Amino acid sequence: MSALSNFEIGDIVTLKTHPLLNNDAKKIIEFPAQVPPLMLVKEVLIERKEKKKIYSDEIENARISDLVKYLCIYFNGNKGEFVEVTLYHSLLESYKKLKYYREFEKDKKVTIELDDQLIPEVLRYSLISEYEYGKVVQLKTKKLEQRKSYSGAGERIPGATFQTPDFLLTGVKNESQTDLYYPDGKTKRKITKQLYKIMWFNSIQQKFSEYFLPKEFLVEGLEM
Numbered sequence: 373m374s375a376l377s378n379f380e381i382g383d384i385v386t387l388k389t390h391p392l393l394n395n396d397a398k399k400i401i402e403f404p405a406q407v408p409p410l411m412l413v414k415e416v417l418i419e420r421k422e423k424k425k426i427y428s429d430e431i432e433n434a435r436i437s438d439l440v441k442y443l444c445i446y447f448n449g450n451k452g453e454f455v456e457v458t459l460y461h462s463l464l465e466s467y468k469k470l471k472y473y474r475e476f477e478k479d480k481k482v483t484i485e486l487d488d489q490l491i492p493e494v495l496r497y498s499l500i501s502e503y504e505y506g507k508v509v510q511l512k513t514k515k516l517e518q519r520k521s522y523s524g525a526g527e528r529i530p531g532a533t534f535q536t537p538d539f540l541l542t543g544v545k546n547e548s549q550t551d552l553y554y555p556d557g558k559t560k561r562k563i564t565k566q567l568y569k570i571m572w573f574n575s576i577q578q579k580f581s582e583y584f585l586p587k588e589f590l591v592e593g594l595e596m
């Protein structure tokens with residue numbers, strides 16, 4: 373697998389089963405609890421071909437893993453906390469391929485200017501220019517999660533939610549740049565250089581929570 377095809381720190385990804393990856397932009401008919409979250413890449417892990425078991429021992433040419441995997445993070449709104457999960461490259465797709473629902477009028481698709489479309493808007497996001505204690509920031513996936521449209525039946529059925537609140541910057545630290553390369557100099561893992569500590573009111577647990585995230589995850593001034 374070419375390194376050029378790898379996702380990078382801060383990239384937004386989701387499982388290939390996400391319903392908005394379908395060819396046509398439409399409302400989601402699956403129950404909300406069955407829709408996977410949009411996740412952010414925290415760490416890229418690259419394994420050595422000579423040491424990694426890629427194919428099954430029992431079935432010829434049956435692939436069972438990848439050389440590249442990612443430590444991803446998403447926000448579980450039902451618990452008010454962040455969740456980390458490690459997933460292989462072949463299981464993931466970029467958010468850039470998501471197709472958000474568009475209203476139809478008299479059997480014709482409403483024309484939406486490119487600058488007003490959601491995916492191009494997210495592509496234009498600028499990361500926080502500099503750390504500032506007390507600054508209000510948002511997760512890059514906030515608007516993408518909020519804009520998902522469900523069919524009437526799906527909206528009435530309780531399920532998982534991945535929408536995030538706004539956060540406050542309350543700390544910053546450098547990430548230890550260790551164990552990044554193999555002895556021959558090839559890349560072993562990729563991580564951020566700096567982590568920002570964020571704080572929010574956890575309404576589920578009725579307390580204030582804090583968490584360190586890569587600075588590449590956060591933006592400011594989103595208009596919802």
